[in-house]
Amino acid sequence: MIVKKYVVTDIKEAFEKIRVELGKDAVILSTRKIKKGGFLGIGAKTYIEVTAATSDKKEQQSEEKGQIYKLQEILSKSKTNNPQNVEEISEIKKMMVELKSMISSQRTNEPQWVESFRKALKKQDIDDEISDKLIEYSKMKYQELDFSNENTRLILSEMFLPFINTSVPDLKGRVLFAGPTGVGKTTTLAKLAAKLKLSEKKRVAVITLDTYRIAAVDQLKTYAMLLDVPIRVAYTPKEAKLEVEALSDYDVILIDTAGRSQKNDLHMSEIKAMSEIVSPDFTFLVIGMQYRSEDVKEVLTKFSMISPTHVILSKMDETSALGHFVNVPNFLKAPIAFITNGQRVPDDILEANNRELAVLLSREVLKYAKSS
Template sequence: MKMKKYIVNDIKEALEQIKKDLGEDAIILSTRSVKKGGFLGIGAKRYLEVTAVCEDKEQEKTESSEVYKLQELLVKNREKRQEEEIRELKQMLQEMKQMLGMQRLSDLPQNLQRILKGLQAQEVDQTIAGKIVEYLRISYGDVSLDDSLRRSLAEHLLAFVKTEVPALEGTVLFSGPTGVGKTTTLAKLAARLKIVEKKQLAILTLDTYRIAATDQLKTYATIMDIPMRVAYTPKEAKMELDAMKSFDVVLIDTAGRSQNNDMQMSELKALFEVIQPNLAFLVISMNSRFSDLKDVLERFQVARHTHLILTKMDETRTFGHLINAPLIGGIPVAFITNGQRVPEDIVEANAKDIAHLLSREVLRIAQSS
């Protein structure tokens, strides 16, 4: 197999040289545009680089092998070009989308521009923010940044808020990333069930990775006079749950897991399939970055959670995740925690309260911009 590259002005010139050098049976392997000449890239002229191949009659014994390799190389080269074209197309579409977004922003009345910036500052999903501003534009044209707008904005936000507070019965599983406050949240709900609702409950923990977490939960359980057991495997957890059937509620604590660890995600999936809880809470921190929040919600779907609990609301002034999390995860927010105190710092998620909180913060940002 003979291979040769040509630097030519156009494809016609390339074909003439290839035919002369390699014969009529030659095959063009690839073409690409190159620049040559000039000084430091200035004044360089664009040429066409053509790579061609042909059979070598002296290697007839390896003909079939070489043809196969050539076909394989051609396929790979074509796939590579297609991938590059797709990447370029995606980049072009993204740039066009950004340009159109900037154009729409500049076309908006000044106060609506401020509202949109407020929604963006609160990290409300870009699609939702755009829809809300468009609704306001259609309904009012321009707006005044006053209390009447706050109420109207809250009404529009309410359509995107998804909440549901379930009855805590049977087996209730808590899982989520490391450090989001699962154990403290579980203790808050345990106190609510024990003291307020007078439920007969027990606690089962599988968080055996951290001794401190088990000790913390034991302390809470002792103070509230709640039975607590420890399991080290899904099989042990199932046996413990079978022994706890007489309780109204069993709260199940799990170890924090990284959404980027495939093994840990597989372990969580296996645990869920063995336990089959009545409720499964995914616990997420409100101060997560939007990209991390999205990643967690997508990867933790292996456990088929029924509800969200958003924690550490007291540690942020950005509340867009109250809308973003249920939108991306496809499950409602049940509870929100806003401090470390047990059992005080936990509230039931209320859609109207969330909408009014976000509208107030958006308007505050808009008024100060």
């Protein structure tokens, strides 16, 4: 094992030096504040002394090799002698357990609180790279987190806060809704239409480009009738452009699109063409919170071609994992504007607030970390 000490002015500097000199698998053993310089303690500057360590790869490989040779020797011996020899079989089992434990220890080498924290972050489907950053920050600033202490929730909340980007825009002009199939774009559009007209007293119009599903058109027509707002159906990009121009006197034009699979290049090119024709002032990418982290990455990558300005996270009521509060803004570099948590129009939609989301996420992480 290689152990090194670093005297630095801040945590960021320590991270950089450790990664360069010891590699990404290095672990922090301890941190402490020290004073240097000055005269008789006067004018001394405060520094941070960080002790880090990493396994010597050659030594590690040699140990593993030695264990394997020893195991092969025992196996060979058990074949030449009586195969029913209980002692030899016992020795083999013991060696297997030791080998497994050694490899596991070399892979993680993490204290119990870190392991619990990592599992809790994984349970919330927080991206591994973000989890690593949170854990390293915890080691640096707090040395250890006590998950039995309710005050830890406040610590977690402050840690999540920089990763949660939210912004609720003052909607006006053309607003495009896009996203994969089944995320609730049409219902979300209706909720915002009701909010804009009833609460903000804006003149609202609706255009649907989702002519693939008759039910979607009928659904929007019903909502439009109840809200007393005009609705237009456009079947082609040319019609979409004409309808947008015809409704230009309205404060806000909400434009619905058909759900598109991120795996279908033709579908993605269609939605891109529609976006270019409509030329929206705001583009909302609607993503279901029940999606796995890897699926969300793929959706965000493919839909980035339409340059989403904001994200709406839908169906929060259908999952217990809240990791997309931090995942989505960091994957896409666009803020979360709204969260939907049910089917009721217009009630089940919330304006995104980074502090409130950080509190919700920290509560879930702490709950699982306590039990693991």
